[in-house]
Amino acid sequence: MKFKTIAKEFQKALEIVEGIIPARTPLPAATHVLIELKGGVLTLTGSDATNQVQYSFPAEGEDGVVLVPARKLLAFAKTLQGRELHAESVAGKHLRLTTENIELALPELPAADFPNVPAPTGKSFKVDQATLCAALRRTVFAAAVDDERHVLCGCYLHFQEGQGRVVATDSRRLALVQFSPATAPASPETHCIIPTAITKLLISHLAWKSEVTCIVGERQVSFECDTADGHYRLIFTQVEGNYPNYEKFIRPLQRENIIARDALLQALKRASMAVDEKEGTVDLRFEGRRLIIEAQNSCKFQESLEMNYRAMHLIPLPPFLGVVCRRPTRRRALDSAPRPVRPVVGTTDRASRRFAG
Numbered sequence: 001m002k003f004k005t006i007a008k009e010f011q012k013a014l015e016i017v018e019g020i021i022p023a024r025t026p027l028p029a030a031t032h033v034l035i036e037l038k039g040g041v042l043t044l045t046g047s048d049a050t051n052q053v054q055y056s057f058p059a060e061g062e063d064g065v066v067l068v069p070a071r072k073l074l075a076f077a078k079t080l081q082g083r084e085l086h087a088e089s090v091a092g093k094h095l096r097l098t099t100e101n102i103e104l105a106l107p108e109l110p111a112a113d114f115p116n117v118p119a120p121t122g123k124s125f126k127v128d129q130a131t132l133c134a135a136l137r138r139t140v141f142a143a144a145v146d147d148e149r150h151v152l153c154g155c156y157l158h159f160q161e162g163q164g165r166v167v168a169t170d171s172r173r174l175a176l177v178q179f180s181p182a183t184a185p186a187s188p189e190t191h192c193i194i195p196t197a198i199t200k201l202l203i204s205h206l207a208w209k210s211e212v213t214c215i216v217g218e219r220q221v222s223f224e225c226d227t228a229d230g231h232y233r234l235i236f237t238q239v240e241g242n243y244p245n246y247e248k249f250i251r252p253l254q255r256e257n258i259i260a261r262d263a264l265l266q267a268l269k270r271a272s273m274a275v276d277e278k279e280g281t282v283d284l285r286f287e288g289r290r291l292i293i294e295a296q297n298s299c300k301f302q303e304s305l306e307m308n309y310r311a312m313h314l315i316p317l318p319p320f321l322g323v324v325c326r327r328p329t330r331r332r333a334l335d336s337a338p339r340p341v342r343p344v345v346g347t348t349d350r351a352s353r354r355f356a357g
Contacts, residue, residue, distance in 0.1 A: 003059045005059045007084070017033060018033070018046055031069065036064070120216065120219070126214070127179065127181045127214070132202070139176065155193070194236070290307065
């Protein structure tokens, strides 16, 4: 095997696939990256034995495949900047990387040892990258962490009446985003649970403008798309189990509560400054057409906002409510917070979220 490419492009591909590679694993090959040149396309693949990321881009050379340590290769590529990089497999024992005045030899493992994850076959749909990322970003915060109910440790993606939905809940709070796919799946039964770690990986990776094609198989699910100079594909093993029927909680709450998003976000940010990091809550009180936001810990804060809502309830709520307005003011929910008297729904143009007691 032999290939030639620009070090900066090679580094970018390595950084993408390295995100799935585990830091510690009993399987040595899982800490390596599989590099394959075939038909003028160089493909880098990283795997943790259950999930896999691939990135392909054009390169010149002779077809072949090698398996080399991922992090050592990435650390070396980062130092090369825009240099032209030459690589050649020597007798199947090591990969020799050279530039004008630098040479590095990395040991190889047999390519057959690589824990390849099979590509799924089944139902498919297409969605805009920005739309998918926004839906995942606005819901993943509500997914459970280290919960015995493993089906809650991720985002549930499914379809209803031609519209896509992404839902996450830890049984204490619930976030839901509805989106319009570019191409809806042929079967309305298309659904999968995306693990939280994979969700965050997709959010960080999908930064291109093309559509994403999702294929949902019996066990594996793939997301793939064209990039500016190549092709990206992520394959993961979905969480097994049945997601709870969340609709029974949100159906009674279908009403329109209008409030300026930016005003609410800024008010919650100001209120969060009045509470300690580990203690305290932000209280919301609805009085006629006004929302009263209060916080009292080491100092006292109060602000009122106009809104289209009628109720008379005091609802203690942790500062993470700011995520309703796109960006959370606090990323950690307070387990010691008092349980709310009634559910609250925050709605934006593209998302609605419920925080339940």
